[in-house]
Amino acid sequence: MQSRYTGYMGRVMQINLTTKEISEYPWSDKERELFIGGKIMAAKILSDHFKGTENAFGEENIIVISTGPLTGTGAPSSSRFNISALSPLTGILASSNCGGSFGYYLKKAGYDALVIKGKCSKKTWIEINNNRFIFHSADDMWGTKISECQEMLEEKIKASNGEKAKYGHICIGPAGENLVKYAAVLSGERAAGRAGIGAVFGSKNIKAITAAGNHEIPIYDREKTIEWNKKWFRYLKKHPLTGNQLPRLGTAGLVSSMQMRGLLATKNYTYGRNPEFEKVNGETLAEQYNVVNKGCMTCPIKCARTVMVDGKQVKGPELETLGLLAGGILNDNLQLVNRWNYELDELGMDTISAANTLSYAMEANEKGLWANGLEFGKTEGISKLWEDIAYRRGIGDELAEGSRFLSKKYGGEEFAMNVKGLELAAYEPRMxxxxxxxxxxxxxxxxxxxxxxxxxxxxxxxxxxxxxxxxxxxxxxxxxxxxxxxxxxxxxxxxxxxxxxxxxxxxxxxxxxxxxxxxxxxxxxxxxxxxxxxxxxxxxxxxxxxxxxxxxxxxxxxxxxxxxxxxxxxxxxxxxxxxxxxxxxxxxxxxxxxxxxxxxxxxxxxxxxxxxxxxxxxxxxxxxxxxxxxxxxxxxxxxx
Amino acid sequence: MVTVKLFGLLRLDSGIKEFVSEAATVKELYEELKQLAAERGNIITDKNIKSCALLVNGQQADKNIKFKDGDQVIFMSMVAGG
CATH class of the missing domain: 1.10.599.10 (Aldehyde Ferredoxin Oxidoreductase Protein, subunit A, domain 3)
Structure with missing residues (x-):
C-alpha cells in the first residue's frame, strides 16, 4: 500500500507495448485528492502526455484504464471502470465507462490503473496476475467475435490457473481489429462502447487483457462503510427510479415517455415521435421478450434485460439501441432490434454510432446524395451490413468511418447527427x-x-x-x-x-x-x-x-x-x-x-x-x- | 367515450394496456381503472395511479379536467435512464 488513502490499491502500472517493459507510473496522494480516479485521473495522465499533435492510431496514443476509489468497496453500483484514449472517431479525448468486472479484478491484482503506451509488434493478449504481466500471442484469437474470444480466454486462464480461477477481462471483436472508428471494448456483456476505444486497442494489436489477483481492497473503516452502504442500498431500492422503474423496465422503459414528450428521435431525428412506438417500447420488451433482469456487480438497480436470439439468452437492448434501431430507421420489429443489438455486441461495435451512421446513410440515399441502397424501413440485409462494417467490406468500409466522415464526403452535414464526430443518443433535443x-x-x-x-x-x-x-x-x-x-x-x-x-x-x-x-x-x-x-x-x-x-x-x-x-x-x-x-x-x-x-x-x-x-x-x-x-x-x- | 392507454409501471402493475371508458372525470376514471385491474387479479391504488403523469390529447392535464367525447387519455410513468 503506497497511499494514505484507502479504497485505492496505491499502484498505477505503465505497460510499454513496444518494449514489453512494465514500470510503476508515478501517482501521488496529492493527485488522488485532485483527480480522484476513473475518467478524471485518466484525463490528467493524458493531459501530461498529449501535445495536441497525436494521432489516434499512432504509436503515441495512450490508453488509460482506470478504476475509482470506490470500485470494489461494496458501494452500490461500484464495479465501474473507465477507458480513455485519443478517439479515432472524434480526434479528441475519449472516455468510455464500463460496468463489467474488469475494474474489480484489476484492483484484486493490486492496481488502480494501467497506462498503456506504444504498440505490440504482434497480435497480443495480456494476462495480469498479481505482479506478473504476461504477453501472450493472440494469433489464434484474432478474428474471433466477442463471445468466442471470451470462451477462449476462459479456457486459457483456467488451463494455467485452475478451474476455479476468478478473473476479469476486456476484449475487442472484429470491429476493433479492423479499426472501425466506433469499435467497442467489452467486459462480459457490458461495453465501453463509445468513441472507438476498441479501434485503439486494435491499432495497438491488443485483443484482450485479463486481470486476477488476491489483493484485498483496503477500506478505512469497514464497519461504517458496510453500515453506510446498507443504508445506501436501501435508499436506492426504495427510490422510484432506481428501485422500481429501472429494475422493472430497464432503460427501455423510457421509450414511451420520450414519445409523449416529443423526445424520441425518429427517422434520423426528422421527428420527435414514432407512430409505431408501441411495437418497440420498453413495455413490449418487458411483456413479450425479457427473460430475466440482470445487473453489474454490487448493483441494486439491475437495469439490464435479457432476450432470446437464436435460442441463446443474450443481453437485451438499451434505450439508445431500441430508439435508434427502431424509430430511428423506421423499423417496427423489436425482435430485429434484439438480434442487431446482439450482433453488434458480438462484432464489438457501438450500437449508438452504428445506428446513427446507418440512419444518416439512409437519408443521404433518400436525398440522392449517396446511392448506397439503404432505405428507411428496409430491414433486409442489415445483419450482413453490420458484418460488412466490422470487416470493412463494400459500403461497410465507408460506414465504418462514422457519420461525420460520410457527411463531409457526400454532403448533408445538417442531418449527420453527431457532435464533434460522436453520434447523438436517442434523445431528440428540440423538445x-x-x-x-x-x-x-x-x-x-x-x-x-x-x-x-x-x-x-x-x-x-x-x-x-x-x-x-x-x-x-x-x-x-x-x-x-x-x-x-x-x-x-x-x-x-x-x-x-x-x-x-x-x-x-x-x-x-x-x-x-x-x-x-x-x-x-x-x-x-x-x-x-x-x-x-x-x-x-x-x-x-x-x-x-x-x-x-x-x-x-x-x-x-x-x-x-x-x-x-x-x-x-x-x-x-x-x-x-x-x-x-x-x-x-x-x-x-x-x-x-x-x-x-x-x-x-x-x-x-x-x-x-x-x-x-x-x-x-x-x-x-x-x-x-x-x-x-x-x-x-x-x-x-x-x-x- | 375516451380512449385510455397505460404506459410504464402502471401498465405492468394493472395488467391493462388500453381500454375505452365513459368516465367524465379523473376520479371516475381512477375508480374504473382500479376495478378493471382487480378483475385481472391486480390491486392498484390511488397512489399507483397518481404516480403517473396524466396526459389528455398529448398535453399534461390537471386532476380537475373534465373529459370530452373522443379524448385520448394517457397514464405515463416518470422515468430516467441513459
Missing amino acids: AAGQGLGYAVSNRGGCHLNGGYLVILEGLGLNTNPNTPKAKADFTMLFQNLMEMISASGQCLFTSYAFFPGFLITQPNGPITKAANAAIPHIGFALRAINKCPTALMLHLPVFHHTKIFPYAVNMPMNFGKYIRCGERGYTLERYVNSRFGITEKDDKLPERLTKVPQDKNNPKTVVPLDVMKKTYYAARGWDKNGVPTKATLRRLNII
Missing part, C-alpha cells in the same frame, strides 16, 4: 433545450450523459419547460460536474437519479412537483452561485449518499461542495486537453436540423436555442468566449 446544450458542449462529443442529462428535468423525471434556455446552462454545468465525479469515483451514473427526492417523481401532479417545475427556469442565479463557489457547501445532502462514503471507505475528507469542485476540475481538464486538439466554441454545435428546423412547424420555439445557452455556460465555467478555459480558471482548479 429538451438543455439536453441540446449538453450534447453540444459535451467533452467527448454528442453524448447524453457526459452532456449532463438535462432531459431528466425536461419531461422525463420532472416536467419543466423544455424549450426555455433559462437556467439550462447552470443546471448543465452542475449535473455535468456531479456525474463527472460519480464516474471518477467508480460508480454508475444511474445512482445520481436518487438525487431527486422520490416524491418529486411519484407525485408529478402534486403541488410541490408543480412548484418545482415552475421554479426551475428561475433559479439559474442560485445555481450560478453554487457553481461558482461550491466549496461553500461544506455539507452532506441527505439524498446524496456519494459524499459520506469517502471518509468511511477512502479516508478522504469529502463534502458536497468539494465533490462538485472535483467534478468541475475533471470537466475543465478534459476541455483543456481537447482545446489542445483545436476544440473551440465553433465545435460546440449541433446539426442544423436541431437548431434551425422546428420540430413542430407551428411552434418556432421547438428548436435548440444553442447560442444563448452557450454564452451563459462558458461564463459559468470560466471559459473564454471561444470556449477555452482561461488561465485563471485552470489555476483556480489546480489544473496548472
Whole structure:
C-alpha cells in the first residue's frame, strides 16, 4: 500500500507495448485528492502526455484504464471502470465507462490503473496476475467475435490457473481489429462502447487483457462503510427510479415517455415521435421478450434485460439501441432490434454510432446524395451490413468511418447527427433545450450523459419547460460536474437519479412537483452561485449518499461542495486537453436540423436555442468566449 | 367515450394496456381503472395511479379536467435512464 488513502490499491502500472517493459507510473496522494480516479485521473495522465499533435492510431496514443476509489468497496453500483484514449472517431479525448468486472479484478491484482503506451509488434493478449504481466500471442484469437474470444480466454486462464480461477477481462471483436472508428471494448456483456476505444486497442494489436489477483481492497473503516452502504442500498431500492422503474423496465422503459414528450428521435431525428412506438417500447420488451433482469456487480438497480436470439439468452437492448434501431430507421420489429443489438455486441461495435451512421446513410440515399441502397424501413440485409462494417467490406468500409466522415464526403452535414464526430443518443433535443446544450458542449462529443442529462428535468423525471434556455446552462454545468465525479469515483451514473427526492417523481401532479417545475427556469442565479463557489457547501445532502462514503471507505475528507469542485476540475481538464486538439466554441454545435428546423412547424420555439445557452455556460465555467478555459480558471482548479 | 392507454409501471402493475371508458372525470376514471385491474387479479391504488403523469390529447392535464367525447387519455410513468 503506497497511499494514505484507502479504497485505492496505491499502484498505477505503465505497460510499454513496444518494449514489453512494465514500470510503476508515478501517482501521488496529492493527485488522488485532485483527480480522484476513473475518467478524471485518466484525463490528467493524458493531459501530461498529449501535445495536441497525436494521432489516434499512432504509436503515441495512450490508453488509460482506470478504476475509482470506490470500485470494489461494496458501494452500490461500484464495479465501474473507465477507458480513455485519443478517439479515432472524434480526434479528441475519449472516455468510455464500463460496468463489467474488469475494474474489480484489476484492483484484486493490486492496481488502480494501467497506462498503456506504444504498440505490440504482434497480435497480443495480456494476462495480469498479481505482479506478473504476461504477453501472450493472440494469433489464434484474432478474428474471433466477442463471445468466442471470451470462451477462449476462459479456457486459457483456467488451463494455467485452475478451474476455479476468478478473473476479469476486456476484449475487442472484429470491429476493433479492423479499426472501425466506433469499435467497442467489452467486459462480459457490458461495453465501453463509445468513441472507438476498441479501434485503439486494435491499432495497438491488443485483443484482450485479463486481470486476477488476491489483493484485498483496503477500506478505512469497514464497519461504517458496510453500515453506510446498507443504508445506501436501501435508499436506492426504495427510490422510484432506481428501485422500481429501472429494475422493472430497464432503460427501455423510457421509450414511451420520450414519445409523449416529443423526445424520441425518429427517422434520423426528422421527428420527435414514432407512430409505431408501441411495437418497440420498453413495455413490449418487458411483456413479450425479457427473460430475466440482470445487473453489474454490487448493483441494486439491475437495469439490464435479457432476450432470446437464436435460442441463446443474450443481453437485451438499451434505450439508445431500441430508439435508434427502431424509430430511428423506421423499423417496427423489436425482435430485429434484439438480434442487431446482439450482433453488434458480438462484432464489438457501438450500437449508438452504428445506428446513427446507418440512419444518416439512409437519408443521404433518400436525398440522392449517396446511392448506397439503404432505405428507411428496409430491414433486409442489415445483419450482413453490420458484418460488412466490422470487416470493412463494400459500403461497410465507408460506414465504418462514422457519420461525420460520410457527411463531409457526400454532403448533408445538417442531418449527420453527431457532435464533434460522436453520434447523438436517442434523445431528440428540440423538445429538451438543455439536453441540446449538453450534447453540444459535451467533452467527448454528442453524448447524453457526459452532456449532463438535462432531459431528466425536461419531461422525463420532472416536467419543466423544455424549450426555455433559462437556467439550462447552470443546471448543465452542475449535473455535468456531479456525474463527472460519480464516474471518477467508480460508480454508475444511474445512482445520481436518487438525487431527486422520490416524491418529486411519484407525485408529478402534486403541488410541490408543480412548484418545482415552475421554479426551475428561475433559479439559474442560485445555481450560478453554487457553481461558482461550491466549496461553500461544506455539507452532506441527505439524498446524496456519494459524499459520506469517502471518509468511511477512502479516508478522504469529502463534502458536497468539494465533490462538485472535483467534478468541475475533471470537466475543465478534459476541455483543456481537447482545446489542445483545436476544440473551440465553433465545435460546440449541433446539426442544423436541431437548431434551425422546428420540430413542430407551428411552434418556432421547438428548436435548440444553442447560442444563448452557450454564452451563459462558458461564463459559468470560466471559459473564454471561444470556449477555452482561461488561465485563471485552470489555476483556480489546480489544473496548472 | 375516451380512449385510455397505460404506459410504464402502471401498465405492468394493472395488467391493462388500453381500454375505452365513459368516465367524465379523473376520479371516475381512477375508480374504473382500479376495478378493471382487480378483475385481472391486480390491486392498484390511488397512489399507483397518481404516480403517473396524466396526459389528455398529448398535453399534461390537471386532476380537475373534465373529459370530452373522443379524448385520448394517457397514464405515463416518470422515468430516467441513459
